[in-house]
Amino acid sequence: DTGVSQNPRHKITKRGQNVTFRCDPISEHNRLYWYRQTLGQGPEFLTYFQNEAQLEKSRLLSDRFSAERPKGSFSTLEIQRTEQGDSAMYLCASSGGGAGAEAFFGQGTRLTVV
């Protein structure tokens, strides 16, 4: 399967714990995006990488959130000191080619903070 892969698919954690999610993009794609989605809403942008450089972060992104993309390959999203409001689906997408190229999504990681 050469699509975008996200792990884990589901994560239940206690409030205050740290969690880390992994995204493996389509291998030839140089752009990688993280989104968050809650029930009944569209995906909300969190952060964007071009190769290994993190080029944009949402103003809504708390300093408890950090993302990396070492060597421009896979990416990780870490949430420190989780809160109940962090419960959501975390989606990763990748794209390549020109400025108009479409983004392809993984299946997401469902986070539940109890």
Added chain:
Amino acid sequence: EDQVTQSPEALRLQEGESSSLNCSYTVSGLRGLFWYRQDPGKGPEFLFTLYSAGEEKEKERLKATLTKKESFLHITAPKPEDSATYLCAVRLSGGSYIPTFGRGTSLIVHP
């Protein structure tokens, strides 16, 4: 103010009853409008990209069209398996490659 607005929020159709979903955007400098389908608990699945007014794309019972300020997703003779949330996203010129999404239209097709 939302840059991408989708309507209706929810739509219920009988099998075979054709209809259209709307996606309007308020910004200029479009570098791509994207339609996705999302099933519950899954990531969005890419359907179409439209780049310029007048462009049309088709896939099975779906047809996407684009004008200067909005796009329509036409569903012809839908089947229950077309039930899903349909998301629209835009990518703007000016250097940002980030697709901005609307809230989606939840479509239910009854047999």
